[in-house]
Amino acid sequence: MxxxxxxxxxxxxxxxxxxxxxxxxxxxxxxxxxxxxxxRVEQLEATAQRVRDAGGEALVVPCDVASDAQVxxxxxxxxxxxxxxxxxxxxxxxxxxxxxxxxxAGAHEKIFDVNYFGTVRCVNAALPLMKKQQAGHIVITSSIxxxxxxxxxxxxxxxxxxxxxxxxxxxxxxxxxxxxVSVLYPIGTKTEFFEVSAKLGGRDTIMENTPExxxxxxxxxxRRVVKCLRRPCPEIWPARWAHFGSSMATLFPRLTRWGLRxxxxxxxxxxxxxxx
Ligand SMILES: NC(=O)c1ccc[n+]([C@@H]2O[C@H](COP(=O)([O-])OP(=O)(O)OC[C@H]3O[C@@H](n4cnc5c(N)ncnc54)[C@H](OP(=O)(O)O)[C@@H]3O)[C@@H](O)[C@H]2O)c1
Numbered sequence: 001m002x003x004x005x006x007x008x009x010x011x012x013x014x015x016x017x018x019x020x021x022x023x024x025x026x027x028x029x030x031x032x033x034x035x036x037x038x039x040r041v042e043q044l045e046a047t048a049q050r051v052r053d054a055g056g057e058a059l060v061v062p063c064d065v066a067s068d069a070q071v072x073x074x075x076x077x078x079x080x081x082x083x084x085x086x087x088x089x090x091x092x093x094x095x096x097x098x099x100x101x102x103x104x105a106g107a108h109e110k111i112f113d114v115n116y117f118g119t120v121r122c123v124n125a126a127l128p129l130m131k132k133q134q135a136g137h138i139v140i141t142s143s144i145x146x147x148x149x150x151x152x153x154x155x156x157x158x159x160x161x162x163x164x165x166x167x168x169x170x171x172x173x174x175x176x177x178x179x180x181v182s183v184l185y186p187i188g189t190k191t192e193f194f195e196v197s198a199k200l201g202g203r204d205t206i207m208e209n210t211p212e213x214x215x216x217x218x219x220x221x222x223r224r225v226v227k228c229l230r231r232p233c234p235e236i237w238p239a240r241w242a243h244f245g246s247s248m249a250t251l252f253p254r255l256t257r258w259g260l261r262x263x264x265x266x267x268x269x270x271x272x273x274x275x276x
Contacts, residue, residue: 006031014092016043018191022222028056037063065118075125090122091141095156096200115159147246151264180232
């Protein structure tokens with residue numbers, strides 16, 4: 001039977017833009033109590049208003065997922081305001097184009113601290129409460145590149161693979177406590193991701209190699225997330241062909257390398273133009 005979402009409490013990291021913001025609004029439309037978190041307060045407040053306009057309740061809790069204390073505060077303030085935490089959506093993250101050997105150790109560690117350890121912090125802060133409640137749902141935003149590593153995004157792909165493995169393993173650890181774990185695998189999604197990527201990669205222009213036909217909207221991803229909240233499933237593939245494609249990529253590695261080589265050659269050209 002589908003779960004009733006009205007009145008349920010969801011905390012979302014990375015809710016100031018893109019997939020997180022679209023999911024916040026979709027959860028508001030489902031009548032949920034939405035706790036929006038990220039670093040940029042103005043954007044969070046604007047999205048919170050959209051959640052309210054859609055019919056939900058909203059609370060803004062600014063939080064950098066690289067901080068243990070701030071993530072714990074996110075959970076504490078959620079419970080203070082709404083009395084429980086039904087869903088933790090660990091979604092905050094970023095990536096950028098860079099050859100592995102050009103990435104300094106600090107930047108490499110930083111992306112793991114946000115994408116992977118940020119997710120771990122959300123899980124660790126939410127789980128004790130969910131176990132006590134004997135109910136809860138953890139949703140983790142990985143990526144298709146967590147299954148098929150993308151050249152020149154190796155560091156980013158590695159964080160997404162780590163999130164994928166975390167979610168897959170955690171699922172059976174917490175199953176006896178009535179806690180569900182779902183991992184989300186978006187393909188290229190039209191969000192601020194590519195602007196952030198360009199800035200962090202030292203480029204002025206946004207460059208996205210993926211043909212338009214293979215891009216999806218954040219609203220589409222959000223609808224699939226909400227569907228999974230109603231009927232929890234282990235994996236969310238907003239583009240169904242990508243699920244099939246990632247399985248084929250594992251079965252036919254030579255074909256995968258052929259496809260990725262073409263993609264890598266385009267990025268190599270951009271990097272050469274940038275003098276890298
Ligand atoms: N767009 C894609 O093509 C794509 C594909 C596959 C997977 N994904 C994944 O989807 C997730 C959401 O990305 P998006 O596409 O929606 O990109 P986006 O529009 O750039 O949103 C990223 C969100 O993460 C937040 N964030 C970044 N660093 C943070 C930190 N240290 N602490 C707290 N929040 C932080 C940002 O908010 P603030 O800057 O305000 O903190 C923003 O709200 C990411 O995990 C990304 O890896 C994206």
